[in-house]
Amino acid sequence: xxxxxxxxxxxxxxxxxxxxxxxxxxxxxxxxxxxxxxxxxxxxxxxxxxxxxxxxxxxxxxxxxxxxxxxxxxxxxxxxxxxxxxxxxxxxxxxxxxxxxxxxxxxxxxxxxxxxxxxxxxxxxxxxxxxxxxxxxxxxxxxxxxxxxxxxxxxxxxxxxxxxxxxxxxxxxxxxxxxxxxxxxxxxxxxxxxxxxxxxxxxxxxxxxxxxxxxxxxxxxxxxxxxxxxxxxxxxxxxxxxxxxxxxxxxxxxxxxxxxxxxxxxxxxxxxxxxxxxxxxxxxxxxxxxxxxxxxxxxxxxxxxxxxxxxxxxxxxxxxxxxxxxxxxxxxxxxxxxxxxxxxxxxxxxxxxxxxxxxxx
Amino acid sequence: xxxxxxxxxxxxxxxxxxxxxxxxxxxxxxxxxxxxxxxxxxxxxxxxxxxxxxxxxxxxxxxxxxxxxxxxxxxxxxxxxxxxxxxxxxxxxxxxxxxxxxxxxxxxxxxxxxxxxxxxxxxxxxxxxxxxxxxxxxxxxxxxxxxxxxxxxxxxxxxxxxxxxxxxxxxxxxxxxxxxxxxxxxxxxxxxxxxxxxxxxxxxxxxxxxxxxxxxxxxxxxxxxxxxxxxxxxxxxxxxxxxxxxxxxxxxxxxxxxxxxxxxxxxxxxxxxxxxxxxxxxxxxxxxxxxxxxxxxxxxxxxxxxxxxxxxxxxxxxxxxxxxxxxxxxxxxxxxxxxxxxxxxxxxxxxxxxxxxxxxx
Numbered sequence: 001x002x003x004x005x006x007x008x009x010x011x012x013x014x015x016x017x018x019x020x021x022x023x024x025x026x027x028x029x030x031x032x033x034x035x036x037x038x039x040x041x042x043x044x045x046x047x048x049x050x051x052x053x054x055x056x057x058x059x060x061x062x063x064x065x066x067x068x069x070x071x072x073x074x075x076x077x078x079x080x081x082x083x084x085x086x087x088x089x090x091x092x093x094x095x096x097x098x099x100x101x102x103x104x105x106x107x108x109x110x111x112x113x114x115x116x117x118x119x120x121x122x123x124x125x126x127x128x129x130x131x132x133x134x135x136x137x138x139x140x141x142x143x144x145x146x147x148x149x150x151x152x153x154x155x156x157x158x159x160x161x162x163x164x165x166x167x168x169x170x171x172x173x174x175x176x177x178x179x180x181x182x183x184x185x186x187x188x189x190x191x192x193x194x195x196x197x198x199x200x201x202x203x204x205x206x207x208x209x210x211x212x213x214x215x216x217x218x219x220x221x222x223x224x225x226x227x228x229x230x231x232x233x234x235x236x237x238x239x240x241x242x243x244x245x246x247x248x249x250x251x252x253x254x255x256x257x258x259x260x261x262x263x264x265x266x267x268x269x270x271x272x273x274x275x276x277x278x279x280x281x282x283x284x285x286x287x288x289x290x291x292x293x294x295x296x297x298x299x300x301x302x303x304x305x306x307x308x309x310x311x312x313x314x315x316x317x318x319x320x321x322x323x324x325x326x327x328x329x330x331x332x333x334x335x336x337x338x339x340x341x342x343x344x345x346x347x348x349x350x351x352x353x354x355x356x357x358x359x360x361x
Numbered sequence: 362x363x364x365x366x367x368x369x370x371x372x373x374x375x376x377x378x379x380x381x382x383x384x385x386x387x388x389x390x391x392x393x394x395x396x397x398x399x400x401x402x403x404x405x406x407x408x409x410x411x412x413x414x415x416x417x418x419x420x421x422x423x424x425x426x427x428x429x430x431x432x433x434x435x436x437x438x439x440x441x442x443x444x445x446x447x448x449x450x451x452x453x454x455x456x457x458x459x460x461x462x463x464x465x466x467x468x469x470x471x472x473x474x475x476x477x478x479x480x481x482x483x484x485x486x487x488x489x490x491x492x493x494x495x496x497x498x499x500x501x502x503x504x505x506x507x508x509x510x511x512x513x514x515x516x517x518x519x520x521x522x523x524x525x526x527x528x529x530x531x532x533x534x535x536x537x538x539x540x541x542x543x544x545x546x547x548x549x550x551x552x553x554x555x556x557x558x559x560x561x562x563x564x565x566x567x568x569x570x571x572x573x574x575x576x577x578x579x580x581x582x583x584x585x586x587x588x589x590x591x592x593x594x595x596x597x598x599x600x601x602x603x604x605x606x607x608x609x610x611x612x613x614x615x616x617x618x619x620x621x622x623x624x625x626x627x628x629x630x631x632x633x634x635x636x637x638x639x640x641x642x643x644x645x646x647x648x649x650x651x652x653x654x655x656x657x658x659x660x661x662x663x664x665x666x667x668x669x670x671x672x673x674x675x676x677x678x679x680x681x682x683x684x685x686x687x688x689x690x691x692x693x694x695x696x697x698x699x700x701x702x703x704x705x706x707x708x709x710x711x712x713x714x715x716x717x718x719x720x721x722x
């Protein structure tokens with residue numbers, strides 16, 4: 001008797017649950033369909049026909065990525081500012097380079113960076129292959145004197161010469177500055193970080209909890225996804241920071257660092273000198289955004305909640321409620337992914353030789 | 362008929378070969394026996410009863426080893442100067458620290474460092490547990506203001522607090538500066554790098570070729586092994602650099618770097634102020650010495666050949682022949698080992714929180 005009642009109760013509960021689940025599933029399916037349209041799917045590799053990703057190039061590129069000999073001092077590698085152990089960033093407001101130069105902008109994450117339609121905050125490089133050539137020569141970053149200096153260093157190391165031959169098999173003189181950048185870029189093209197959100201996009205609507213789904217819905221409805229879309233949830237366009245008013249006024253109250261605030265950054269205007277590019281920056285990927293603090297091109301804001309508020313206000317003219325902010329942040333945290341295994345395996349670097357230029361610092 | 366002759370020749374050659382092999386085997390066995398007495402065997406882990414190496418401690422220690430939040434700037438980690446991708450060193454004459462301070466001494470390798478009877482070039486720390494507490498607070502290295510500051514940073518990160526509980530399970534308040542150092546040291550106690558030389562020591566006398574064995578024999582006979590002995594081929598004692606004359610005169614002609622030479626370093630004298638400790642330094646491990654250039658406490662000499670010549674002259678009063686130097690270097694290269702797999706697997710670092718002190722630079 002008791003058993004029957006319990007059984008009846010259970011059946012009732014299960015039926016009720018099923019009805020709820022159906023309703024919820026209907027809502028979820030709608031959200032899933034919208035999300036799929038907006039974000040697509042995250043591939044393992046973002047290939048470039050002009051620089052096809054091969055195993056040999058990736059292996060070589062990873063070594064170069066970690067090699068501090070591509071800096072004048074012999075201390076700084078790509079990984080110094082784009083640290084693979086901390087989601088591809090240095091977690092500093094703006095980066096520190098050669099002789100402790102403080103750079104003007106925040107280091108963007110290298111993970112999922114292959115999706116960016118342009119590179120650097122001001123979009124001055126068209127792709128990763130072009131981007132990788134910048135910091136090595138930038139006097140406040142790695143500070144090599146010339147592309148020839150980079151080539152000289154690599155050519156002085158026989159193991160590297162062999163690896164370049166293998167990575168660029170049809171080239172007579174494969175150790176070139178272009179190929180150094182191509183190998184690094186090929187490695188970077190493999191650095192996608194799938195997360196729980198991708199499980200959702202694949203159709204497992206239970207991969208996100210109710211708050212996270214509400215956050216995703218809010219993210220879309222409020223308008224965030226207008227810019228932050230595509231597989232990287234961003235990186236697809238350049239937009240003025242501060243549509244509704246100066247960005248530096250919106251961020252000022254969140255600046256917590258006891259260091260002078262960066263001067264106002266004109267963004268893409270510095271590259272094009274066109275009026276319409278004033279304060280225009282690349283929309284960053286939001287994948288791993290939980291981990292890539294502090295935020296914005298100047299690293300001025302440390303809290304993700306604050307960053308969400310600033311964005312809604314300056315870009316969309318909206319004052320979000322506390323609940324909306326919490327929900328969006330809950331969703332954003334589902335974008336925290338897993339770096340591919342090979343990204344976390346350190347290479348062993350080949351030795352310098354008597355011909356390798358000595359560090360200068 | 363032809364076959365028989367060839368057969369006879371072959372038998373003759375084989376007999377001759379066998380006799381030669383026997384003679385050579387006798388010589389090899391003698392060398393092997395001497396080498397085993399001098400160098401012993403390399404264990405995987407160098408345990409410390411005061412800080413037993415556990416899986417949990419090693420895992421935590423590796424994270425701390427890579428965590429730049431143990432530096433004031435948020436940029437510098439243990440791995441910055443003791444880079445696991447380049448055999449545990451930075452390959453700079455002397456290291457670069459907070460705000461680009463140039464340190465006075467060369468960064469010793471972290472690999473096989475657990476064998477050192479004392480730590481630092483001047484032996485001022487008794488073991489790795491004590492050593493690890495130095496650089497974090499050194500104003501020209503990682504530059505944290507106090508042990509409390511390190512503890513504050515770690516305690517602000519809940520994942521770390523959990524990991525400390527697991528690594529130090531019987532302690533009420535496990536996040537302490539001592540335990541930070543203990544975890545790092547436990548990780549370092551697993552960083553042995555077995556090489557071809559260990560195959561030889563295990564009894565495979567063919568693991569070294571004839572020149573390498575000659576080099577080993579010379580290394581022993583000339584007297585190098587008087588100081589460079591034990592499993593790490595060094596690290597067991599402190600010795601005056603420049604027994605036969607001032608070291609800085611012996612190294613001067615090899616200095617190739619266009620940077621001011623370090624002033625004369627009094628070595629252990631600076632710690633003890635005893636006359637007998639003037640210019641006394643720790644004898645470094647020679648494991649991976651091929652890869653840990655430049656050499657000596659001041660990183661003044663870049664070529665291994667030159668370093669061998671300087672050592673023979675200043676420590677043993679001997680002018681080696683070119684052949685002896687080549688043979689010894691050939692032997693030393695058999696000490697280039699393989700880092701353990703886990704040493705090359707980067708950890709993923711946990712996030713800072715609002716309570717984590719901000720970087721200062």
